[in-house]
Amino acid sequence: xxxxxxxxxxxxxxxxxxxxxxxxxxxxxxxxxxxxxxxxxxxxxxxxxxxxxxxxxxxxxxxxxxxxxxxxxxxxxxxxxxxxxxxxxxxxxxxxxxxxxxxxxxxxxxxxxxxxxxxxxxxxxxxxxxxxxxxxxxxxxxxxxxxxxxxxxxxxxxxxxxxxxxxxxxxxxxxxxxxxxxxxxxxxxxxxxxxxxxxxxxxxxxxxxxxxxxxxxxxxxxxxxxxxxxxxxxxxxxxxxxxxxxxxxxxxxxxxxxxxxxxxxxxxxxxxxxxxxxxxxxxxxxxxxxxxxxxxxxxxxxxxxxxxxxxxxxxxxxxxx
Numbered sequence: 564x565x566x567x568x569x570x571x572x573x574x575x576x577x578x579x580x581x582x583x584x585x586x587x588x589x590x591x592x593x594x595x596x597x598x599x600x601x602x603x604x605x606x607x608x609x610x611x612x613x614x615x616x617x618x619x620x621x622x623x624x625x626x627x628x629x630x631x632x633x634x635x636x637x638x639x640x641x642x643x644x645x646x647x648x649x650x651x652x653x654x655x656x657x658x659x660x661x662x663x664x665x666x667x668x669x670x671x672x673x674x675x676x677x678x679x680x681x682x683x684x685x686x687x688x689x690x691x692x693x694x695x696x697x698x699x700x701x702x703x704x705x706x707x708x709x710x711x712x713x714x715x716x717x718x719x720x721x722x723x724x725x726x727x728x729x730x731x732x733x734x735x736x737x738x739x740x741x742x743x744x745x746x747x748x749x750x751x752x753x754x755x756x757x758x759x760x761x762x763x764x765x766x767x768x769x770x771x772x773x774x775x776x777x778x779x780x781x782x783x784x785x786x787x788x789x790x791x792x793x794x795x796x797x798x799x800x801x802x803x804x805x806x807x808x809x810x811x812x813x814x815x816x817x818x819x820x821x822x823x824x825x826x827x828x829x830x831x832x833x834x835x836x837x838x839x840x841x842x843x844x845x846x847x848x849x850x851x852x853x854x855x856x857x858x859x860x861x862x863x864x865x866x867x868x869x870x871x872x873x874x875x876x877x878x879x880x881x882x883x884x
Contacts, residue, residue, distance in 0.1 A: 564594075564595040564596065564701045564702060565595065565596045565598060565698065565699060565700050565701050565702070566591040566594070566595045566596065566597050566598065566700065566701065566702045566703070566704065566737075567597075567598045567599075567600075567694070567695055567698055567700035567702075567703050567734075568584065568587065568588045568591065568597065568598070568599050568600075568703070568704055569599070569600045569601070569602040569605075569642070569691075569694060570584050570585070570601060570602060570623070570627075571601075571602045571603075571605050571606045572601050572602070572603050572606055572616070572619040572620045572622070572623035573605075573606040573609055573610050573619060573755055574619060574755040574760075575619075575622065575626075575760075575762045575763075575764065575765075576623065576626045576762065576763050576764070577753060577755070577760035577761055577762050577763060578745070578753070578760075578761050578762075578763060578798070578801075578802075578833070579745040579747070579752075579753035579754070579760065579761075580763075581630065581763055582745055582801060583706050583745060584704075584706075585627065585630050585631075587704040587737075588627075588632065588704070589630070589631045589632070591702075591704060592631075592632070592633060592636050592637050593636075595701075595702070596637075596638075597636070597637035597638070598637070598638045598698050598700065598865070598868070599627070599632055599637050599638065599639045599640075600639070600640050600641065600642050600694070600865070601620055601623050601624065601627070601640075601641045601642060602642045602694070603616060603619075603620045603641055603642050603643050604642045604643050604648075604649070604690065605642070605687060605690060605691070606619065606620075607683060608681060608683040608684040608687060609678075609679070609684075609756070620641060621854075624641070624854055624857070624858060625844055625847050625848060625854065626763065626764065626844065627639070628843075628847055628854065628857065629764075629840050629841075629843040629844035629847055630763075630840050631840075634857045634860065634861060638861060638864045638865055638868065639857065639861045640858070640861035640862045640864070640865040641858055641861070641862065642694070644858065644859075644861075644862035644865070645862055645865045645866050645869060647697070647866065647869060647870065647873050648690070648693050648694060648697055648869070649690075649693075650873065651693040651696070651697050651869075651872070651873055651876060652689055652690045652692075652693040654723075654876050654880055655689050655692055655693055655696070655719050655723065656686065656689050658719060658722050658723050658726060659686075659689050659692075659719050659722075663688075663715060663718060663719075664685055664686060664688060664689070664715075667687075667688055667711060667712070667715065668711060669687070669688075669708065669709075669711070669712065670684055670685055670687070673756070676756075678756060687712075688712045688715040688716070689715075689719070691712050691715075691716060692712075692715060692716035692719045692720070695713070695716045695734050696716060696719070696720050696731045696732070696734070696872070697869040697872050697873065698865070698868050698869050698872070699731070699732040699872060700732065700734045701732060701734060701735065702734065702735050702736075702737050703716075703734050703735070703736055703737065704736075704737040704738075705736055705737070705738065706738070707738060708752075710736050710738060713734060713735075713736035714736065716734055717733055717734060720732075720733050720734070721733060723876075727876075727879040727880060728879050730872065730875050730876050730879055731872070745798070745801070746794045746797050746798065747759030747760060747761075748760075748761065748773060748774075748776055748777045748778065748794070749778050750778050750794050760773075761773050761774065761798070761833070763837055763840070764837070764840075764841060764844060767834065770830065770833065770834060771830050774826050774829050774830040774833065775823075775826050775827075775830070777794050777795050777798075777826060777829075778794055779793070779794070779795065779822040780792065780793075784819065784820070784821040785818055785819055786818050787815070787816050787817060787818040788815040788816070788818070788820075788822075789815075789816075790811070790812045790815045790816065793815065793822070793825070795822055795825045795826055795829055796811060796812065796815060796825065798829060799811060799825070799828065799829045799832060800812075802832050802833060802836045803828075803832045807828075807832070811825060811828065
């Protein structure tokens with residue numbers, strides 16, 4: 564079973580990325596044939612500084628390797644290192660109805676929030692479809708907010724197969740078992756677009772500052788608090804042991820326990836949880852030649868896996884020599 568996952572290097576990785584995307588990647592790495600890539604061309608819809616994009620991509624390579632992506636167990640590459648995917652995108656564009664893209668809620672949501680809109684953002688699902696279909700992916704693990712894009716990829720693949728002949732495996736979305744929406748420091752969904760993230764590899768003082776800035780309600784210290792309405796507790800329970808989670812819940816409900824103390828406990832849990840990953844990252848940062856070799860080898864594997872699909876598509880549409 565071939566499983567495909569990708570993540571945009573459009574900023575530093577945050578704990579929402581870890582729970583929503585990276586943990587499922589690591590699970591997939593043990594369960595099937597994982598194809599894992601850094602979607603830097605997707606990042607071009609929002610990152611317009613080339614130095615920033617290059618930096619984000621390099622940092623994301625270190626991050627994912629530090630967090631457990633194993634290039635011996637998976638195919639791990641950078642999207643732009645396999646330029647054939649853009650050619651496939653063009654072929655898919657010509658069988659994709661505009662109405663299908665207009666119905667995509669991700670684009671509508673970003674426009675509604677006054678984020679910059681361009682054709683790349685609008686046609687993002689077609690490039691995502693090419694990412695999926697080029698490697699004949701069977702399963703695509705996604706959060707609920709990305710499920711529609713996999714459904715679009717399915718629709719495009721079915722239409723292409725009907726028009727030209729069998730070229731693509733029809734992928735299936737796999738909804739992550741992780742929490743559907745991981746709250747940011749402002750209570751909204753954690754997202755780089757909203758500037759409300761808690762970064763995985765933030766320095767200690769920055770991490771503490773972010774955690775201490777999490778929004779809370781004005782309930783006085785001495786009164787009971789509802790854990791189900793607490794952003795602090797919602798994040799804490801994702802990383803703390805069941806025993807620590809139960810203890811904090813009890814203290815919140817009892818009263819006499821303030822959000823300031825809860826935030827300090829959350830900071831401590833996060834700092835300790837990611838300590839082994841920070842150590843691994845420091846080691847990799849001291850061996851960038853190895854990281855460059857991993858990137859090169861991953862691109863070679865991805866191109867070898869995707870080229871047969873593109874050759875089939877070229878033959879079917881009539882562009883093959």
